[in-house]
Amino acid sequence: MDRRFKVKAVSMLLLVSLISSCSREEPAVSSAVSTLSAETILELPAETTHDFVELPSDMSQQVPVVPVGDNGFTAPEPGFEITRPDRELYHYDMDLTFDPESNTVGGHVVFTFYNDSEDSWDKLCLRDHSAMYTEPDIVGVEGAEGNNAAFTVIENITDMREETSLEYIRDEDVSVIWVTLEEPLKPCERMTLEYDFTATIPTVPDRDGVYEGVYNVTYYYPILSEYKDGEWAHSPYFLLGDCNYSEVSDYDVRITAPSDYILVTTGTEVSREEEGDLTTYTYYAPFVRDFVFCASQNFVVEEGDWEDVHINVVYSSETSHITDEYVESTLLTAQESLEAFSDMLGRYPYEELDVIISPIFAGGMEYPNLVIVSAPTMDPDLLDPWGPKLITVHEIGHQWFFGIVGSDCYNEPWLDESLTSYSEWLFCTYYADIYGEYDTDPYADMDITNEYYSSSFPLNRPYYEFEVSTYSADVYLRGRLVLRRIEEIIGRDEFTAVLREYVRRNAFSNADEEDFFEVLYDCCGTDNEELNAIIDMAFDL
Structure with missing residues (x-):
């Protein structure tokens, strides 16, 4: 055989295999490629020896299912095990320094990922949501005016395929960072991006900020956005939801911090090493969408467990109205939530869950393995204990709807917030014998089909199409009631x-x-x- 023909034949076989892999179908010619000799493979031109990933054809959880109803539908049994994804994940390796004196966090990031689309990528979209705190009117947080917010400093961006230095630009929306690749990333091709950064932690009582000695460090490192339907997601920052829209990744993180600070993070602590006044903590966080941490010199940690999941309830000793009763109630609520949601939605798949009672001016916020609950809501002069209990339930519910099953919170907020608000109702039904069902839901008897609520629909529209003044009522409350109506029509066990x-x-x-x-x-x-009528009323499909 002519040598040029032999090389072309091998190249074509490899190309077919890669295309098949990227389309997430079983590669039709992989066996043919595997029979080629090493000598023949080495004859391929250098430009064809890229590092590629093979994706499975079915990325769903491979667990037993059982019949539900009599029409052939099957679903996992209650309490089914949710396990690590059966595919290669993105990987962040971060070596960080947390400096409370300068209110900064920064360090070196080694990020390995691959193109999981059918398009070649000639640029990447990173998000720097912390930069939005330079525009207090957009962030909309009380006390944000005059804070110390700044753009994250990003340096030494390198494409490690050829150790190529890359440049970036900020969009008109300063949280959007475009990194141009000198060599496009092909479908299923793997690459490593390295960069250094320094982020300023804004002095605001918010999900990303420091207030009363408590640091919520959540929007701090440039994170790769989601690529879908031929474009990078770069929706604007918005107040009432999680702005990150990202892929699940594994995280190996080292944080060097003053030894008198207590850190609580996504994932679990692997080790710590003290040197002088500093401690370096090592953490591992598998298959999560983000890595965040909270820190304070004044943290008090109340520990507990639900089965083999360790729970930390953390609060500041400087928050005088946080009583032992509230802390014990929060720990109990975390245990109850893990029990109820693991049974009804699938078992919580992580080793740890942290609940931070933080002085933020919002009800709460969800992150992988960690939720923040507002300390002001626990002021006994403002709410009865059931209010903060349901906030805690809601944020833990997000571990399933946001954490385990992600979605585009800006363009489809109902998949995030309506489902999670409905999980509050599931919690009430699960513990009906203890807390009652309808007694704990003041909206239980609301008729969602009443013409009065027609302006709330369709439910499936982007954040910006809702009125800001009614967004919470529309998406959280009425979305929850629509899902409850579906439950009533098809049955709770079925839903x-x-x-x-x-x-x-x-x-x-x-x-x-x-x-x-x-x-x-x-x-x-x-x-x-009956089901079609409620769907036609509430959704535009």
Whole structure:
């Protein structure tokens, strides 16, 4: 055989294999490629020896399913095990320094990822949401005016495929960072991006900021955004939801901090090493969407467990109105939430859950393995104990709807907040014998089909199409009531089975409304007139 023909033949076989892999189908010619000799492979030109990833054809959770109803629909049983994704994940290796004297955090990042789309990427989109605190009117946080916010300093961006230095520009939306690749990243091709950064922690009582000696360090490192439908997601910062839209990754993180600070983070602590007045902590956080931490010299940690999950309830000793009763109640709520949601939605798949009672001016905020609950809501002069209890339940519910099953919180907020608000109702039903169902839900008897609520719909629209003044009522409350109405129509056991199957099919990926309704219609069919009526009323499909 002519040598040039032999090389072309091998190249074509490899190309077919890569295309098959990137389309997430079983590679039709992989066996043919594997039979080629090493000598033949070495004859390939250098430019074809890129580092590629092979993705599985089915990325759903491979767990037993059982029949639900009589139309052939199957779903996992209650309490099914949610396990690590069966594919290669992105990986962040971060060596950080937390400096409370200068209110900064920074360091070196080694980020390994791959192109999981069918398009070549000639640029990357990173998000620097912390930069938005330079524009207090957009952030909309009380006390943000005059804070010390600054753009994150990003340096030494390097594409390690050829050790090429890269440049970046900020968009008009300063949280959007575009990094141009000198060599496009092909479908399924892997690369490592290295960079250094220094982020300023804003002096605001918010989800990303420091206030009353408590640091919430959440939007601090440039994180890769999500690529979907031919473009990078770069929606604006918004106040009422999580702004990060990212892929699940593994994190290996080292943080050097003053030894008199207590750090609470995503993931689990692996080791610590003291040197003088500093301590270097090593953490491992597998298959999560982000890595965040909270820190304070005044933290008090109340520990507990739910089965083999360790729980930390953390608060500042300087917050005088946080009583032992509230702390014990919060720990109990965390245990109850893990029990209820693990049973109804699938078992919590991580080793730890942290609940931080922090002086933020919001109800709460969710992050992987860590939730923040507002200390002001626990002021006994403002709310009865049931208020902060449901806030804690809600934020822990996000570990399933945001953490395990991701979504585009800006363009499809109902998949994030309506489902999680509905999980509050599931919590009430699970503990009906203890707390009651309807007694704990002041909106239980609201008729969502009343014409008065028509302006709330369609529910499936982007954040910017809602009125800011009614967004919370529309998405959190009325979205929850729509889902409760669906539950009433098809049955609670059937609807929780739908949610488990939705989790099974989409765990550790980013789902959209098509994924949700596909599962719902697989369960109920498309000819249920009562169900169709509520869906037609509440959604624009």
